[in-house]
Amino acid sequence: xNGTRAVVLGAGIIGAACARELALAGAAVTVVDRGGPxxxxxxxxxxxxxxxxxxxxxxxxxxxxxxxLWPTVLTQVAERSAEGHRAAQAAEWDPKGGxxxxxxxxxxxxxxxxxxxxxxxxxxAEPLAPEALREAEPYVTREHTAAVHYGExxxxxxxxxxxxxxxxxxxxxxxxxxGEEVCSGVVRGGRLTGVRTTHGLxxxxxxxxxxxxxSGALAxxxxxxxxxxxxxxxxxxxxxxxPTVFHKVYDADYVGSVGSGEExxxxxxxxxxxxxxxxxxxxxxxxxxxxDRLRPEVLSAVAAKALRLFPSLARVPVMRAYGGFRPYxxxxxxxxxxxxxxxxxxxxxxxxxxxxxxxxxxxRLLLHLxxxxxxxxxxxxxxxxxxxxxxxxxxxxxxxx
Amino acid sequence: xxxxxxRRVAVVGAGPAGxxxxxxxxxxxxxxxxIDAAEExxxxxxxxxxxxxxxxxxxxxxxxxxxxxxRRRRVLAHPRCTWLPRTSVWALEQPQPEHEGPPxxxxxxxxxxxxxxxxxxxxDVDALxxxxxxxxxxxxxxxxxxxxVCTAGAAQALAKxxxxxxxxxxxxxxxxxFLLPVAASLLDVGxxxxxxLEANTAATTARGWGRRPWELAAQAGKAVxxxxxxxxxxxxxxxxxxxxxxxxxxxxxxxxxxxTARLRADWSVLDGTRRxxxxxxxxxxxxxxxxxxxxxxAGCALDERPAPRCGPAGDGGADDARKSGRSGSLGAFVxxxxxxxxxxxxxxxxxxxxxxxxxxxxxxxxxxxxxxAATGGSTPRDPGRRRALRALRRSRDQGRAxxxxxxxxxxxxxxxxxxxxxxxxxxxxxxxxxxxxxxxxATEAGSAxxxxxxxxxxxxxxxxxxxxxxxxxxxxxxxLGDAPERPAEGLPRADPHRRPxxxxxxxxxxxxxxxxxxxxxxxxxxxxxx
Ligand SMILES: Cc1cc2nc3c(=O)[nH]c(=O)nc-3n(C[C@H](O)[C@H](O)[C@H](O)COP(=O)(O)OP(=O)(O)OC[C@H]3O[C@@H](n4cnc5c(N)ncnc54)[C@H](O)[C@@H]3O)c2cc1C
Ligand SMILES: Cc1cc2nc3c(=O)[nH]c(=O)nc-3n(C[C@H](O)[C@H](O)[C@H](O)COP(=O)(O)OP(=O)(O)OC[C@H]3O[C@@H](n4cnc5c(N)ncnc54)[C@H](O)[C@@H]3O)c2cc1C
Numbered sequence: 001x002n003g004t005r006a007v008v009l010g011a012g013i014i015g016a017a018c019a020r021e022l023a024l025a026g027a028a029v030t031v032v033d034r035g036g037p038x039x040x041x042x043x044x045x046x047x048x049x050x051x052x053x054x055x056x057x058x059x060x061x062x063x064x065x066x067x068x069l070w071p072t073v074l075t076q077v078a079e080r081s082a083e084g085h086r087a088a089q090a091a092e093w094d095p096k097g098g099x100x101x102x103x104x105x106x107x108x109x110x111x112x113x114x115x116x117x118x119x120x121x122x123x124x125a126e127p128l129a130p131e132a133l134r135e136a137e138p139y140v141t142r143e144h145t146a147a148v149h150y151g152e153x154x155x156x157x158x159x160x161x162x163x164x165x166x167x168x169x170x171x172x173x174x175x176x177x178x179g180e181e182v183c184s185g186v187v188r189g190g191r192l193t194g195v196r197t198t199h200g201l202x203x204x205x206x207x208x209x210x211x212x213x214x215s216g217a218l219a220x221x222x223x224x225x226x227x228x229x230x231x232x233x234x235x236x237x238x239x240x241x242x243p244t245v246f247h248k249v250y251d252a253d254y255v256g257s258v259g260s261g262e263e264x265x266x267x268x269x270x271x272x273x274x275x276x277x278x279x280x281x282x283x284x285x286x287x288x289x290x291x292d293r294l295r296p297e298v299l300s301a302v303a304a305k306a307l308r309l310f311p312s313l314a315r316v317p318v319m320r321a322y323g324g325f326r327p328y329x330x331x332x333x334x335x336x337x338x339x340x341x342x343x344x345x346x347x348x349x350x351x352x353x354x355x356x357x358x359x360x361x362x363x364r365l366l367l368h369l370x371x372x373x374x375x376x377x378x379x380x381x382x383x384x385x386x387x388x389x390x391x392x393x394x395x396x397x398x399x400x401x
Numbered sequence: 402x403x404x405x406x407x408r409r410v411a412v413v414g415a416g417p418a419g420x421x422x423x424x425x426x427x428x429x430x431x432x433x434x435x436i437d438a439a440e441e442x443x444x445x446x447x448x449x450x451x452x453x454x455x456x457x458x459x460x461x462x463x464x465x466x467x468x469x470x471x472r473r474r475r476v477l478a479h480p481r482c483t484w485l486p487r488t489s490v491w492a493l494e495q496p497q498p499e500h501e502g503p504p505x506x507x508x509x510x511x512x513x514x515x516x517x518x519x520x521x522x523x524x525d526v527d528a529l530x531x532x533x534x535x536x537x538x539x540x541x542x543x544x545x546x547x548x549x550v551c552t553a554g555a556a557q558a559l560a561k562x563x564x565x566x567x568x569x570x571x572x573x574x575x576x577x578x579f580l581l582p583v584a585a586s587l588l589d590v591g592x593x594x595x596x597x598l599e600a601n602t603a604a605t606t607a608r609g610w611g612r613r614p615w616e617l618a619a620q621a622g623k624a625v626x627x628x629x630x631x632x633x634x635x636x637x638x639x640x641x642x643x644x645x646x647x648x649x650x651x652x653x654x655x656x657x658x659x660x661t662a663r664l665r666a667d668w669s670v671l672d673g674t675r676r677x678x679x680x681x682x683x684x685x686x687x688x689x690x691x692x693x694x695x696x697x698x699a700g701c702a703l704d705e706r707p708a709p710r711c712g713p714a715g716d717g718g719a720d721d722a723r724k725s726g727r728s729g730s731l732g733a734f735v736x737x738x739x740x741x742x743x744x745x746x747x748x749x750x751x752x753x754x755x756x757x758x759x760x761x762x763x764x765x766x767x768x769x770x771x772x773x774a775a776t777g778g779s780t781p782r783d784p785g786r787r788r789a790l791r792a793l794r795r796s797r798d799q800g801r802a803x804x805x806x807x808x809x810x811x812x813x814x815x816x817x818x819x820x821x822x823x824x825x826x827x828x829x830x831x832x833x834x835x836x837x838x839x840x841x842x843a844t845e846a847g848s849a850x851x852x853x854x855x856x857x858x859x860x861x862x863x864x865x866x867x868x869x870x871x872x873x874x875x876x877x878x879x880x881l882g883d884a885p886e887r888p889a890e891g892l893p894r895a896d897p898h899r900r901p902x903x904x905x906x907x908x909x910x911x912x913x914x915x916x917x918x919x920x921x922x923x924x925x926x927x928x929x930x931x
Contacts, residue, residue, distance in 0.1 A: 011846075016846070034887060034889075035849070035886065035887045035888070035889050036848065036849025036850070036851075036852065036886055036887075037845075037846050037847070037848075037849060037852065038846070038847070038849065038852045039849035039850075039851050039852055039886070039889065039895075040889040040892060041889075043849075043851045043852050043855055044892060083844050086840060086844070087844065087846070087847060087856070090847075090855075090856040090857075157855060157856075158855075159847070159851070159852045159855035159856055160847075160855065160856050162846075162852075163844065163846045163847035163852060163856060166846035166847075167844060167845075167846040167847070169846075170845060170846060176845055176846065178849075179884070179887060214889070214890065230891065236908075236911075238908070239863050239905065240862070240863065276831065276858060276861065276862075278861075281908075289891075290890050290891025291891065292891050292892060292893060293494065293495045294492055294493075294494060294495075294698065294901045295494065296492050296494055296507050296911075296915070297915075299911060300521075300911050300912060300913075300914070300915070303908045303909075303911040303912040304912040306908060306912075307908055307909065307912050313908050313909075314907065314908055314909030314912070315907050315908075315909060316907060316908050317905035317906065317907050317908075318902060318905060318906050318907070318908060318911060319863060319865055319902065319905050320861075320865060320900065320901075320902055321901050321902050322901070324892065325891055325892075
């Protein structure tokens with residue numbers, strides 16, 4: 001790709017991963033962000049790197065690719081530069097594994113079926129007998145009906161992971177322009193040849209829209225709107241605790257709520273401990289636009305779900321709550337590929353609640369697509385030219401009727 | 402505002418400002434719910450010895466005790482007042498945009514007995530007065546994380562509230578007139594205070610206090626009070642030194658000695674002036690940090706007050722700020738107008754959260770805020786009332802002038818980071834050192850405030866950056882310049898004071914449903930038993 005000029009629009013973890021792959025492949029990469037790198041969605045979520053929550057299909061394949069890439073990528077980052085070494089450390093990679101717990105008999109059946117289907121797609125999913133569960137998670141509820149252990153699930157500190165990827169991109173020659181907003185596109189001969197920013201004109205051979213939940217708005221500014229919208233999530237953080245939660249533990253209805261798009265609030269519990277000892281408890285899914293107002297009753301629902309999994313945490317103090325906006329597409333699949341309406345424009349967005357985990361795979365996939373090489377996973381499902389992306393309103397209406 | 406007078410007023414904080422706000426709002430006819438996390442009203446200033454400690458004389462050094470007692474009794478006994486002690490406001494919930502009115506209060510009320518089983522309640526009112534005060538600000542220095550180093554406020558609270566001495570051989574150091582009462586209350590409980598060290602030079606404080614002395618006359622009470630403390634120190638032969646600071650604490654497992662040094666006006670250390678002194682305790686305070694989490698949660702606009710700069714030849718003017726390279730800041734305070742209104746309709750602020758000016762000024766602000774909250778700020782018809790309100794406003798304005806003077810006389814010198822070494826801990830909760838912070842700010846891909854915080858963990862611990870937050874923000878500003886960070890749409894601006902959960906809440910308490918306090922006139926216990 002020597003000589004190719006690429007501009008990545010957005011310095012979240014997706015932009016960082018794309019910039020890294022393109023820069024390592026020899027492109028002259030510029031990353032623009034209107035704020036600071038990784039300061040938006042990427043540092044307002046959690047860092048689950050999961051295969052467990054995805055059923056067989058294209059997204060699982062991307063998750064498996066990403067899961068395979070993460071440790072090698074972080075090793076490469078650490079080896080390339082001293083800054084990268086520090087950043088890779090701050091990424092806090094921890095392949096601790098996940099445990100999904102069902103607490104109803106219907107949940108147990110659904111979980112067993114789901115795990116079966118995942119196994120056929122190559123996921124390591126091992127049912128845990130009650131004693132085994134107790135040994136793995138001594139404080140988990142006794143009231144469970146089934147549990148499955150996913151050895152491949154892992155965790156990163158998302159801001160650190162994004163810093164690591166972007167630091168590596170910069171070490172490979174990419175340039176970062178922070179505090180610069182992309183305002184409009186310059187189209188010549190039907191092709192996107194430049195973007196106008198608050199600081200001037202940026203010209204390039206290709207542009208990657210990696211603006212997270214703002215991708216829809218940004219794409220519209222460039223003249224090729226896509227259906228990416230915000231979906232709010234809230235997370236609770238407790239004071240540091242002695243070791244009580246050893247894996248990523250979540251309730252089985254998590255799977256149900258990821259796959260739904262209803263506007264009313266949904267909550268499901270994911271409980272995990274961080275390296276510093278705090279427990280992170282997520283999260284809610286709400287379609288409320290970019291409304292950041294705290295909703296104590298939503299936090300209350302998240303807390304109640306967490307206590308259903310870990311009743312003994314009732315006296316643990318919550319010291320912080322935060323939240324962000326997942327980049328949401330109505331069919332719950334990311335958008336990765338060229339925009340058929342506007343040559344020169346590419347999209348890497350819409351990862352909803354899985355963008356941290358999927359970032360490295362997304363970067364790799366995008367590189368293959370840009371080069372026109374056969375992709376490492378089937379990218380057809382992520383193409384721009386699909387109803388949920390190009391005609392989100394009609395798509396949603398169809399879905400609900 | 403042409404809205405009918407607000408009748409239900411919630412006052413958060415029962416310190417001098419809040420108590421006086423409740424008093425004024427009651428006098429203006431409102432129904433008032435007065436809320437404080439503490440057992441008794443009084444706040445930081447009138448910190449009382451809990452009644453369970455037996456009938457004890459109020460601390461001797463307590464000024465204005467009788468007036469306070471009178472007001473306290475009147476407010477608590479008032480039929481239109483509900484007093485909610487041991488009640489924390491843990492969150493404020495902003496209403497829907499189309500809904501006019503202050504945010505909904507989310508409360509955690511302790512039961513009649515102590516500790517166990519706090520219950521969650523909500524409270525909706527017509528007007529809200531925030532009077533949540535400040536806590537002391539402490540700058541880091543090598544060794545400040547050692548046991549035996551404590552904030553002057555904590556030492557004073559122990560002395561005043563429990564009559565316990567933090568140590569036997571104590572140095573009190575930092576900046577501001579607050580050092581005097583702290584030293585005095587330590588002496589009162591039997592500590593030996595070896596020295597009181599004011600970091601600002603005599604010239605800086607004299608310049609700050611000396612200009613426009615007529616403004617001080619109105620705060621004569623304050624001056625007399627400080628003179629009283631000074632006399633106590635003199636009687637105990639405690640030296641009060643200006644232009645000197647504790648720049649290091651050392652010890653094996655706890656403080657055994659401190660290194661003090663002479664400072665220039667900008668707080669850089671003068672070579673050859675270091676001295677060591679054996680101590681078992683160091684009490685430090687470098688001023689106060691307003692508790693801005695609730696104002697921020699309510700959506701109130703803040704004012705960043707530029708710090709007066711004092712170079713060797715400076716007079717604290719804007720010119721010095723330019724010379725010193727980066728404009729410093731006294732920190733942010735809640736923006737209020739003449740009526741103590743914040744930028745949010747029906748939310749008022751009073752006391753230390755609008756500026757650090759001491760208890761008399763907090764009281765005056767509280768009274769104006771209480772009146773405005775109860776009446777919407779209308780001018781009273783009764784001439785006596787009108788006169789009284791005018792007098793209050795005057796007293797409030799004098800308080801503000803005093804605050805400014807205080808800030809000028811006791812600025813934080815720009816060169817204090819010179820005391821730090823790479824291994825010096827900056828965030829005590831997470832043990833983040835100065836070197837890692839500098840490295841994070843120097844990492845191009847990770848220098849955004851929020852990202853640097855997550856990557857270094859500074860401010861993520863149990864105190865949630867209450868201690869180190871402003872320090873980290875200032876260090877970052879020095880490193881990267883003043884350009885404000887642009888928040889992403891919908892996401893809050895990075896602010897060291899943003900804590901949407903203002904007080905810790907247990908998972909069990911949070912998970913339990915909350916009950917509205919429908920009539921602010923009844924206590925939660927009565928609600929649940931009816
Ligand atoms: C509560 C919550 C929990 C989550 N938990 C997980 C999890 O456990 N695991 C997981 O994998 N994922 C999780 N996610 C999802 C994950 O955080 C996102 O998918 C991911 O961060 C998206 O990254 P991004 O780079 O696409 O977006 P962002 O990080 O938002 O980056 C987009 C960037 O584009 C910039 N930008 C926007 N518009 C413009 C413009 N016009 N000009 C210039 N720049 C612009 C923005 O400033 C921003 O920096 C969670 C999300 C939330 C909210
Ligand atoms: C530690 C300390 C010691 C001081 N000692 C002296 C002294 O000796 N002499 C002197 O002249 N000045 C002293 N001051 C300054 C003096 O206390 C102030 O000028 C004055 O108290 C300010 O009054 P206030 O009403 O604004 O705040 P405060 O007196 O601080 O009152 C605020 C009240 O709000 C309550 N509160 C805060 N947040 C919440 C919440 N979320 N929910 C419920 N309640 C809440 C607190 O419990 C507190 O009672 C001291 C200040 C501090 C911080």
